[in-house]
Amino acid sequence: xxxxxxxxxxxxxxxxxxxxxxxxxxxxxxxxxxxxxxxxxxxxxxxxxxxxxxxxxxxxxxxxxxxxxxxxxxxxxxxxxxxxxxxxxxxxxxxxxxxxxxxxxxxxxxxxxxxxxxxxxxxxxxx
Amino acid sequence: xxxxxxxxxxxxxxxxxxxxxxxxxxxxxxxxxxxxxxxxxxxxxxxxxxxxxxxxxxxxxxxxxxxxxxxxxxxxxxxxxxxxxxxxxxxxxxxxxxxxxxxxxxxxxxxxxxxxxxxxxxxxxxxxxxxxxxxxxxxxxxxxxxxxxxxxxxxxxxxxxxxxxxxxxxxxxxxxxxxxxxxxxxxxxxxxxxxxxxxxxxxxxxxxxxxxxxxxxxxxxxxxxxxxxxxxxxxxxxxxxxxxxxxxxxxxxxxxxxxxxxxxxxxxxxxxxxxxxxxxxxxxxxxxxxxxxxxxxxxxxxxxxxxxxxxxxxxxxxxxxxxxxxxxxxxxxxxxxxxxxxxxxxxxxxxxxxxxxxxxxxxxxxxxxxxxxxxxxxxxxxxxxxxxxxxx
Ligand SMILES: Cc1ncc(COP(=O)(O)O)c(C=O)c1O
Ligand code: FES
Numbered sequence: 150x151x152x153x154x155x156x157x158x159x160x161x162x163x164x165x166x167x168x169x170x171x172x173x174x175x176x177x178x179x180x181x182x183x184x185x186x187x188x189x190x191x192x193x194x195x196x197x198x199x200x201x202x203x204x205x206x207x208x209x210x211x212x213x214x215x216x217x218x219x220x221x222x223x224x225x226x227x228x229x230x231x232x233x234x235x236x237x238x239x240x241x242x243x244x245x246x247x248x249x250x251x252x253x254x255x256x257x258x259x260x261x262x263x264x265x266x267x268x269x270x271x272x273x274x275x276x
Numbered sequence: 277x278x279x280x281x282x283x284x285x286x287x288x289x290x291x292x293x294x295x296x297x298x299x300x301x302x303x304x305x306x307x308x309x310x311x312x313x314x315x316x317x318x319x320x321x322x323x324x325x326x327x328x329x330x331x332x333x334x335x336x337x338x339x340x341x342x343x344x345x346x347x348x349x350x351x352x353x354x355x356x357x358x359x360x361x362x363x364x365x366x367x368x369x370x371x372x373x374x375x376x377x378x379x380x381x382x383x384x385x386x387x388x389x390x391x392x393x394x395x396x397x398x399x400x401x402x403x404x405x406x407x408x409x410x411x412x413x414x415x416x417x418x419x420x421x422x423x424x425x426x427x428x429x430x431x432x433x434x435x436x437x438x439x440x441x442x443x444x445x446x447x448x449x450x451x452x453x454x455x456x457x458x459x460x461x462x463x464x465x466x467x468x469x470x471x472x473x474x475x476x477x478x479x480x481x482x483x484x485x486x487x488x489x490x491x492x493x494x495x496x497x498x499x500x501x502x503x504x505x506x507x508x509x510x511x512x513x514x515x516x517x518x519x520x521x522x523x524x525x526x527x528x529x530x531x532x533x534x535x536x537x538x539x540x541x542x543x544x545x546x547x548x549x550x551x552x553x554x555x556x557x558x559x560x561x562x563x564x565x566x567x568x569x570x571x572x573x574x575x576x577x578x579x580x581x582x583x584x585x586x587x588x589x590x591x592x593x594x595x596x597x598x599x600x601x602x603x604x605x606x607x608x609x610x611x612x613x614x615x616x617x618x619x620x621x622x623x624x625x626x627x628x629x630x631x632x633x634x635x636x637x638x639x640x641x642x643x644x645x646x647x648x649x650x651x652x653x654x655x656x657x658x659x660x661x662x663x664x665x666x667x668x
Contacts, residue, residue: 153587161587167657178659185609185620186581189659205659207621209583213657 154244157214164213166220168203175268177260183252186212190260192223194268199223199231204260211246211253215239219257232265234258277593280639284479284571284632285428285456286597290522291481297525298483301518309515310506319517326524330488333531334473335464343489343507344520348455348476350500351489352379352422354511355451355472358497359420360387363449367417371395373405373434374615375427379474380453381611384422393417402564403432403616410442420449425457425468429612429628430563431572433461440469449495455479455487459530460538460569471495475527477519481633482526486519533633541631542570544640548629549573551644556651562613562626571631576618579661580625580654588650589627594643597628621660 153161170191177190186208193201202220206212219239223231236258240246246254269275281289301322307315309323327342334342345351360370372384374396384394395413398406405423421443426433436452443450451472454463459480465473471492478484491497491510503512530537552559558578577585582598589596613623629643655661 158587161584162591164657185624187659205657207579207658207660208581210587212581213584 151247151249153210153214153247153250156242156244157211157246160214160217160243161210164217166203166217166224167205169205170201170203173264175264175266175271177262177264177267179256179259179263181208181212181252181256184209186253186256188212188216188256188260190216190220190257190264192261192264192268194228194272197228199226199228206256208256209250209253211250212256214243215246215254215257216260218242219261223261228265228268231261234261278639278642279593280595280635280642282594282596282629282631282635282639282643285431285569285628285630287478287484288481288632289634290483291526291529293529294482294522294525298518298522301521305517307517309517310504319515322517322521322524323515326520326527329524329528329531330475331490333463333527334490335466336490338493340508341491341493343491343510344515344523345487345489345511346485346516347478347487348377348453348474349379349487350511351455351474351476351487352377352453353383354489354497354500355474355491356380356383356420356422357387357500358510359449359451359472359495360392361498362496363419364392367415367419369393369395369415369417369419371397371410371413371418371421373397373399373423375399375403375405375429375432375612376422376424377428377453377455379455380422380424397423399432399615401616401618402567403427403430403562403612404564404567405434405439407435407438407442410439414442414446414448418446418448420451422451422453425452425454425463425473426461426569427563427612428456429610430574430616431456431569431630432564433457433567433569436468436470444469456569458527459534460541460571462534465490465492477523477526480526480530483519483522486516486523488523537633538570541633541635544635544637545571545573545629545631547637548631548640548643549575551640552647555644555648560618560622562616562618562623569630573629573631574626575629576622576626577651578622578625579658580651582624582626584654585625585627585650588654589643589647592646592650594646597630598626 173191174194204216206216236254307319309319473490477486560576562574
């Protein structure tokens with residue numbers, strides 16, 4: 150297999166934002182149908198801005214690094230901006246992923262979308 | 277940083293004595309073994325000396341029964357496709373197991389494409405082939421049975437002698453892939469009752485890209501390659517003389533060490549196993565508890581995914597593997613563990629440690645020391661571990 154970029158290894162070695170948010174505004178729990186890996190993403194929203202994000206991931210090195218990166222990326226962003234973050238953007242921020250590992254970054258995008266969805270439902274902004 | 281190699285089922289370092297034996301055949305003795313002059317005769321001698329070492333090691337006395345190949349994969353292909361093609365007028369049915377290496381599995385798939393029928397025998401939870409299923413599968417169209425001697429991923433040793441009794445009583449040709457067995461457990465073709473047997477150089481401290489196939493006299497085989505007269509036309513192509521000489525030396529050395537080396541490996545392997553079990557909760561051994569290669573420990577760390585453990589071990593200088601090296605570029609869960617009905621989540625957390633002769637007790641103790649914090653750190657990250665905190 151093609152090897153991971155330095156940035157991926159950096160995030161894998163020392164992932165940011167590991168954990169749960171007990172009073173999360175939104176929670177996204179998704180599984181990767183390709184490999185069976187799982188990601189839980191928690192966001193805390195105030196005034197439509199994501200002020201905190203944490204994750205728990207059962208997955209490969211790429212899954213853990215993208216979890217770490219996506220939680221970094223969303224912090225400080227508005228909910229609307231965060232919705233635009235794609236798996237490609239996360240992968241690019243990590244200096245790219247081996248082609249066979251691109252699907253792992255889908256986990257991050259979907260977990261984020263699902264957490265925002267959950268927030269919108271809970272706050273009555275969407276039914 | 278210390279570098280500790282615990283991936284010997286993937287490949288082994290070349291023994292310095294092996295390298296030493298090979299070098300002259302790259303330098304002054306570079307001749308083509310088919311040439312009649314002095315250069316050629318020296319090369320031929322190297323090849324034939326190696327052949328003698330191999331056939332004696334396998335317990336036979338017939339030099340014509342050994343064919344040198346480019347490795348385990350080619351030996352397996354030559355055996356499976358060679359016999360199938362030679363005997364296709366007699367029948368079209370092949371029996372193999374569901375845990376074979378891809379070097380046997382994929383040739384079988386290929387033959388299915390040509391119209392052969394293949395039965396993939398189930399295994400039990402330890403990876404042992406179901407003998408009753410074998411008895412039931414045999415028909416009068418069965419021309420070949422191919423069952424591996426020992427599995428590369430979990431190390432389970434198959435009951436080859438018993439399988440042979442069933443297969444030979446029906447007069448069917450029997451092949452075994454002994455790539456992982458050679459050097460770790462005794463291999464004698466008559467005692468095992470096999471007609472064909474594959475072995476590979478780089479798993480036994482020999483060079484990569486060289487192997488051999490034992491073919492019992494009288495067994496018909498259609499070659500894969502067409503070319504010159506080399507290897508009695510069964511494997512044409514100018515012989516890889518240094519490789520063959522290296523394979524011979526490697527076989528000689530593992531043969532000499534077969535009395536004490538496996539015993540030592542088993543002691544170290546068990547030390548690693550107990551060390552892990554003592555310090556880490558929620559682990560599960562994959563493979564047979566006793567009928568297992570002495571160097572192999574395949575263990576699942578529940579709530580975790582293998583690659584993340586592997587990368588962390590690598591950062592500590594420890595080289596192990598998840599599943600088999602050949603499949604780690606793919607995303608599929610190991611077909612071996614799935615066939616053994618290991619739960620998928622648990623299969624994903626499996627790590628294979630495979631020890632070799634240069635490993636020491638200090639190295640094992642180092643692994644036992646660095647592993648628990650890795651597992652604990654990763655489990656804190658795992659959504660599946662929720663609610664289990666504090667127990668480990
Ligand atoms: C059981 C088994 N069969 C066949 C092979 C293939 O051997 P080689 O790498 O020499 O082609 C291997 C190793 O990769 C193996 O473990
Ligand atoms: S292989 Fe499953 S997320 Fe990467």
